[in-house]
Amino acid sequence: METVNIKELNERIQKESAFVDIISMEMNKVIVGQKHLVENLLIGLLADGHILLEGMPGLAKTLAINTLANIVDAKFNRIQFTPDLLPADVIGTMIYSQKSEQFQVKQGPIFANFVLADEINRSPAKVQSALLEAMQERQVTIGDNTYRLPKPFLVMATQNPVEQEGTYPLPEAQVDRFMLKVVVSYPKKEEEKLIIKMHNAREFPKASPVLKPEDIVRAREVVKDVYMDEKIEKYIVDIVYATRTPEEYGLGKLKDLISYGASPRASISLAMASKAYAFIKRRGYVIPEDVRAVCYEVLRHRIGLTYEAEAENITTENIITDIINTVEVP
Amino acid sequence: MRRLQYILMLAFAVLAVERLSAQEQMIPIEKPAWLEIKESSLSRDSILVGEQVVWSTVLSMPQEQELLFAPYAEVVEAEKAPIDVIHDFKLDTIAIKNGIREIEARLLLTSFDSGYYKLPLMVALTPQGDTVYLDSPFLDVTNIQIDTAKFVMHDIKGQMRYPITFREMLPWIALALALLLLGYLLYRYIKYRRENRDFFGKPVVKDPPHIIALRELDKLHGEKLWQNGKEKLFYTGVTDTLREYIEARYGVSAMEKTSAEIMESLTDKKIEERNYRELDELFKTADLVKFAKYSPQVHENEEAVPAAVRFVNATFMQELEDEKQKGEEQQ
Numbered sequence: 001m002e003t004v005n006i007k008e009l010n011e012r013i014q015k016e017s018a019f020v021d022i023i024s025m026e027m028n029k030v031i032v033g034q035k036h037l038v039e040n041l042l043i044g045l046l047a048d049g050h051i052l053l054e055g056m057p058g059l060a061k062t063l064a065i066n067t068l069a070n071i072v073d074a075k076f077n078r079i080q081f082t083p084d085l086l087p088a089d090v091i092g093t094m095i096y097s098q099k100s101e102q103f104q105v106k107q108g109p110i111f112a113n114f115v116l117a118d119e120i121n122r123s124p125a126k127v128q129s130a131l132l133e134a135m136q137e138r139q140v141t142i143g144d145n146t147y148r149l150p151k152p153f154l155v156m157a158t159q160n161p162v163e164q165e166g167t168y169p170l171p172e173a174q175v176d177r178f179m180l181k182v183v184v185s186y187p188k189k190e191e192e193k194l195i196i197k198m199h200n201a202r203e204f205p206k207a208s209p210v211l212k213p214e215d216i217v218r219a220r221e222v223v224k225d226v227y228m229d230e231k232i233e234k235y236i237v238d239i240v241y242a243t244r245t246p247e248e249y250g251l252g253k254l255k256d257l258i259s260y261g262a263s264p265r266a267s268i269s270l271a272m273a274s275k276a277y278a279f280i281k282r283r284g285y286v287i288p289e290d291v292r293a294v295c296y297e298v299l300r301h302r303i304g305l306t307y308e309a310e311a312e313n314i315t316t317e318n319i320i321t322d323i324i325n326t327v328e329v330p
Numbered sequence: 331m332r333r334l335q336y337i338l339m340l341a342f343a344v345l346a347v348e349r350l351s352a353q354e355q356m357i358p359i360e361k362p363a364w365l366e367i368k369e370s371s372l373s374r375d376s377i378l379v380g381e382q383v384v385w386s387t388v389l390s391m392p393q394e395q396e397l398l399f400a401p402y403a404e405v406v407e408a409e410k411a412p413i414d415v416i417h418d419f420k421l422d423t424i425a426i427k428n429g430i431r432e433i434e435a436r437l438l439l440t441s442f443d444s445g446y447y448k449l450p451l452m453v454a455l456t457p458q459g460d461t462v463y464l465d466s467p468f469l470d471v472t473n474i475q476i477d478t479a480k481f482v483m484h485d486i487k488g489q490m491r492y493p494i495t496f497r498e499m500l501p502w503i504a505l506a507l508a509l510l511l512l513g514y515l516l517y518r519y520i521k522y523r524r525e526n527r528d529f530f531g532k533p534v535v536k537d538p539p540h541i542i543a544l545r546e547l548d549k550l551h552g553e554k555l556w557q558n559g560k561e562k563l564f565y566t567g568v569t570d571t572l573r574e575y576i577e578a579r580y581g582v583s584a585m586e587k588t589s590a591e592i593m594e595s596l597t598d599k600k601i602e603e604r605n606y607r608e609l610d611e612l613f614k615t616a617d618l619v620k621f622a623k624y625s626p627q628v629h630e631n632e633e634a635v636p637a638a639v640r641f642v643n644a645t646f647m648q649e650l651e652d653e654k655q656k657g658e659e660q661q
Contacts, residue, residue: 006623229621285622288588328585330566330620 006227010284016222017282019211023071026207030067031060032198033191039280040182040297041068041156045216046223047276049179049269050135050155052120052170052301057160059184065116065156072216073209074113075150079131081123083166087130091140105142110134113150113213117157121167131155132174152216172260172304179269180294181301219279226275227285231330233271236291240267242323243303251326254319257309262302270298288329296320361462365397366390368432376470379444382416383469385437387452388424393431397462400453402437409450412443413469441471539578540646546571547635547642556631565616568634572609575642579649589613600652605644608637 020042027038037053041064044051053061062078069076079090092108109115110131117131134140138149157178159170175181187195198205238249244261246254273294278286296317303316361367366389373384391397403415417438425432441447449466456462519529527533537545547568555564573584573592582595593610601609612634618624626634 010622227622229623231620283622287617287621289590292588325583325586329588 006284009225009227013222013226013279013284014282016219017279019215019219020280020282022210023068026071026210027064027067029205030207031064032194033187034060034064034184037061037064037182037184040180041065042280043273043276043294043297044156044180045072045152045154046219046279047179047269047272048152048220049272050157050177052175052178052181053156053158053184054161054181055158055184056186059186061156061158061184062116062118065114065154067207069114070207070209072113072152072211072213074152074213074216075111076114076116077109077112078116078118079109080118081120081127083122083124085123085127087127090127090130091134092142094143103143105145105147107142107147108140110140111147111149113152113154115153115155117155119160120157121159121169124168125171128168128170128174131157132177136177150213152213152220175301176263176265178301179273180297182297183300223272223276223279226278226283228271228275229285229330232274232286232288232291235288235327235330236267236270236274238327239291239295239299239323240264240270242327243299243319246323249323249326251322254322257306257312257314257319259304259306261304262299266299266302270294273298292324295324361464362456362460364392364395365462367464370465370467372467372469375468376472377441379442379471379473380440382438382440385439385449385467387435387464389433389435389464390430391433393426393429395431396457397433397454399435400455402450402452405450405453411450412441412445412447412471413449414440414442416440439469441469444471444473446470538646539575540642542578543571543575543642544639546574547638551635556626556634561619561626561631564631565619565634568638569613569616569620572612572638572641579645589617600648602644602648605641609641612637612641 023042024038031038037060040051043049045068055061066076066078079085088108090108091110092106094103095106096102097104120128120131134149135155138153140147140149186192240262242249242251243258243266246252246258270291274286274290277290277293278284281290283290299320300316303319305314305316305319309319367387368390369386369388371386373386374381377383389397399419399421402418406413406415415437417436420436422434422436423431424434435452439449447469449469451466452464454462454464518531522529522531525533526536550564550567550571553564555561555567569589570585573587576582576584576592576596580596580599582592584592584595587595593606593613596606596609615624615626615630615634619626
């Protein structure tokens, strides 16, 4: 039987998670508000999961990931997805060098620690597949050689929820590869006033590099060690199962609204994201609050709605709310 | 052995019928000396088409003798007589006197062809294998005389419906009564359940939430769980009891809420600061035990149940005071 020294683990996490406050502080220098976005960026970073962002343009999505890359002192690349983009434009290709009279590998923009795939649904499926495959495998094959992607590797893809014309929506199987789907909302009035002030100032604030990519890799190992009790595991499984067979949890009304429930990858992501959340909260163990805190981000893109649900304007968020209000907390 | 004998005799009878068929009406009436036909008559000499008539024959013979009658329906069929046998031979010994036995053979016949017929002969076999032919009476089958001058055509009559008897109705009545009874019992069960009464209508005494909680806490205290190293089970029991109590007392769905959410939902309730803080502490310790493998100190374990009891009692007393105050205000 596995023995866990919680006291020792707690002390270790207290020590290792000290940088979380520093990151938050540095991020807050540049990003006004969007606490939820910053928190989820950290969860994705620590839980080794990618993030799908949905929000209107101009909500500091690019700025947030750029700032995070600066803080971690890591390489950041932005890829603007367009209809004429090719897989080689993302992962790289072989080019012929006249000088050496040989084919040489030209690595694509995916070779970075932080990649922003802007408007991912503007490119056709072949480009999306190339990116998502690299996200999953964390390696890219160009010609005959396979290249490992750098660590840490975090992809943040954005989708515009309004414009649907000329887009290629991500298939369910590919959306499932994103650990979190974060919906970015508008800032509050006070926050927006502050944003104006910051931009009117002579110099725009800049985050300082306070971490090394190795620190993140080490922190990820600690996150994996965060203790998760069997009761929490059961709670996660119950929540995920309730998306598949809601009637077994007294949620018969949801049966006709859900076309498909969350996959086992959702259970894994929910567990990992809960651990990362506990780490951010500087705890060495997961409590039900942690699961509930990341539930919406992990599940909202993994539940399929029926036509009936769409006709009644029921969203996946409504379904998740019903589920977490019904499944018994341990 | 006797059975075999009868089978053989029956075979002989069938052969006799066939022989009779072959020879048509050429066979003379034959009977042994020991057999006497005392009576052979029809219940009616003349019948209308389709009416029924009984042919009754009384035979007298020594007691030790036996006769086996060939089925009359086969005889009729073999002779192709325009007669229909409704009931074949019904033999009945009507008297045994001085070693002489009297047998009555009865047949129920009808005919659908008009005419004056001599009925086919009765065929029987003796145990010795002799075939016996017995004389038969004449039958006059007449049609209904219709006066065509005065005849008026009537419409075809509908199917005659016999009145349904009580015996036929009885199973349906029983089924209807059973369904009515079942429906009534179901209605009563649902009604009583809603009114919080048992099956016989007696009100079910449901303990108030604080009594249930105190009973559960007392039970947990008696089980000595933490003393036996089952702290997790102990704290789960204590917090579950409190969550159920909070749910019943304040209508907060505490079983589906986390500790922090429960405490948040209790902020607007009339709970003394000291009790609120004590409950918060208890939930926090329980969460540590349940989710962080925390081993509480002995004094923490000893204090868990009393703290829970204090919260239950205090909130119950608060409710009593509120009710009293409300009553005074109404007066």
